[in-house]
Amino acid sequence: MYADRVLSGMRPTGSLHLGHYHGVLKNWLKLQHEYECLFFVADWHALTTHYDNPQALEEHTWQMVIDWLAAGVDPNRATLFIQSQVIEHAELHLLLSMMTPLGWLERVPTYKDQQEKLTDKDLSTYGFLGYPLLQSADILIYRANRVPVGEDQVPHIEFSREIARRFNHLYGREPGYEEKAEAAVKRLGGKKAKLYTELRSRYQQQGDEEALESARAILGEAQNLSLGDKERLYGYLEGGGKMILTEPEALLTEASKMPGLDGQKMSKSYNNTIALREDPEAVSKKIRTMPTDPARVRRTDAGNPEKCPVWQFHQVYSNDEVRAWVTQGCTSAGIGCIECKQPVIEAVLRELAPIQERARAYTEEPDLVRSIIADGCEKARDLARETMRDVREAMGLNYG
Known part of the structure; x- marks a missing residue:
């Protein structure tokens, strides 16, 4: 077994934005040089909350994979695949569900939290209750021992550890x-x-x-x-005995410092995003029309950068010199808000340019993208089959 294997997935929500890039993809780019990495499209997970609208799933999946590749995820260094194309995930999920206490699922923190947030959807479904177990199956099927997550996802990794421990306890005995x-x-x-x-x-x-x-x-x-x-x-x-399933550990990642255009978290639901493949003119316009410090009604009014969403962009994109220029110019009314936004526009466009160039190449060659995913799915299936052979044998399901 590989000493350090990383697994991470994203639900297919279509084209990705700067929040995804700074929050997840930049970390993936680093990890692919340090570990054996498997990155997957969590399309079954998308169905746990969007089971009533699967029409866009396929298009969202391919667009997201293009964004991964455009951002610099390297298929020669990481295995990229689609969850639903490795059917063993479903088999392991089913078998684990036979031994998972209901109470364990009900106490996962995000279960009630998501139900309260997504009140427009009926989430009293078997699939939604069981999604943490599907998440565990995604990890355990590859015997991944490193899972990059933020603080809020740590309970999911702890849950996966408990599931592995319980499985090993029940089926890995002398x-x-x-x-x-x-x-x-x-x-x-x-x-x-x-x-x-x-x-x-x-x-x-x-x-x-x-x-x-x-x-x-x-x-x-x-x-x-x-x-x-x-x-x-x-x-x-x-849960001692033979280690059939590996207990994973959380690989803590920093929260994304990328704010939305209005100062809130960047999210499609807030309509405050900049997409990775957004037209440069549209990007410039979005930043130029960002809200600023309400105290600066006129050009001659002094402001406070701390009260301005644009300042949060400067924290991500500007060096100390530019930030000092902004602080001095804003607090003395020496510069206007449009002037203040210009370095941010230039820095964002500079970051997006190579991503967009690579994306164009992949968009023009959809067969190449499909080939990369087909290869990744095959590699993932080989690993998953190996685990399932051991699981079936341990559970007495090897007939013949």
């Missing part, structure tokens, strides 16, 4: 493991055996971390257990 473990529990003595069993049940069913720690403490103090029995009971408690 012959007679259950009987040996239960015999070792009895050797703890009446009260301790009962308490250990209760705590184990609380951890296994509810993911109760305090119960896990208490049970570990009981084993740590146990005097009458052999080392083998102790190790067996630690495994029995939290």
